[in-house]
Amino acid sequence: MRYGGTTALAGVDLTVGPGERVALVGASGAGKSTLLELANGSVTPTAGSVRVLDADPSARSGRAGRRLRARIGTVHQHLELVGSLRVVHNVNAGRLGTWPAARAAWSLLRPQGVPDVVAALERVGLADRAFERTERLSGGQRQRVAIARLLVQQPDLVLADEPASALDPALADRALALLGDLARDRGGTLVAALHDPGLVLRHCDRVVGLADGRVVLDRPAAGLSPADLADLYEAPA
Numbered sequence: 001m002r003y004g005g006t007t008a009l010a011g012v013d014l015t016v017g018p019g020e021r022v023a024l025v026g027a028s029g030a031g032k033s034t035l036l037e038l039a040n041g042s043v044t045p046t047a048g049s050v051r052v053l054d055a056d057p058s059a060r061s062g063r064a065g066r067r068l069r070a071r072i073g074t075v076h077q078h079l080e081l082v083g084s085l086r087v088v089h090n091v092n093a094g095r096l097g098t099w100p101a102a103r104a105a106w107s108l109l110r111p112q113g114v115p116d117v118v119a120a121l122e123r124v125g126l127a128d129r130a131f132e133r134t135e136r137l138s139g140g141q142r143q144r145v146a147i148a149r150l151l152v153q154q155p156d157l158v159l160a161d162e163p164a165s166a167l168d169p170a171l172a173d174r175a176l177a178l179l180g181d182l183a184r185d186r187g188g189t190l191v192a193a194l195h196d197p198g199l200v201l202r203h204c205d206r207v208v209g210l211a212d213g214r215v216v217l218d219r220p221a222a223g224l225s226p227a228d229l230a231d232l233y234e235a236p237a
């Protein structure tokens, strides 16, 4: 994957099976976000190919594209919430693709499926904020709204880019547990870029290490220690 003169990923050959919980580990700029963006189809590889849930994730148009997008849930690094909308609308955005257009449009006036939204918000500790304007929430609260959006979406594949970066340790563990359960309960898969070795080792069963756009480690989490991961978080000199 190249951006102009920059090679973001090179020679990556990676297969992730159903039910796996995979941590992507690497220094800033190693290529973690790019790998997640290739998997959800928001960027198209400049060479090679990507298959996700038996489809090409960059083929996003038409009914098949919509169906595939509904099966892939992403917690983006920058969250991609609409600040001017109430929390309930941002959470419902997780399932708009599965609603008829009229219901989706109507929901902006009269939020649909509110009990599910409140139940999802309850699981991230924000049940009382459903009708608040999203821009009034803190960074960590917004990160939890992005996770609640996935809880209502119920995707088969969760792609999470530093989903706990703004959370305190207890909330970070809770968030990763929710994402892991979401994947496991449905026989689904979690791939998460994570900066905290503790979260990696507590919540993932496989660690893929990236350095300078290449896979430099691919091992079961069992048997790895925080010290084993520490080198991967350091940018090359």
Ligand SMILES: Nc1ncnc2c1ncn2[C@@H]1O[C@H](COP(=O)(O)OP(=O)(O)OP(=O)(O)O)[C@@H](O)[C@H]1O
Pocket: 003, 006, 007, 008, 026, 027, 028, 029, 030, 031, 032, 033, 034, 035, 077
């Ligand atoms: N849209 C873009 N345009 C140009 N270069 C990009 C773009 N996105 C990523 N890159 C480059 O690709 C490389 C990998 O970036 P990427 O964001 O995937 O790294 P990362 O491991 O997720 O880093 P971080 O932990 O800081 O988020 C970097 O050199 C980055 O500058």
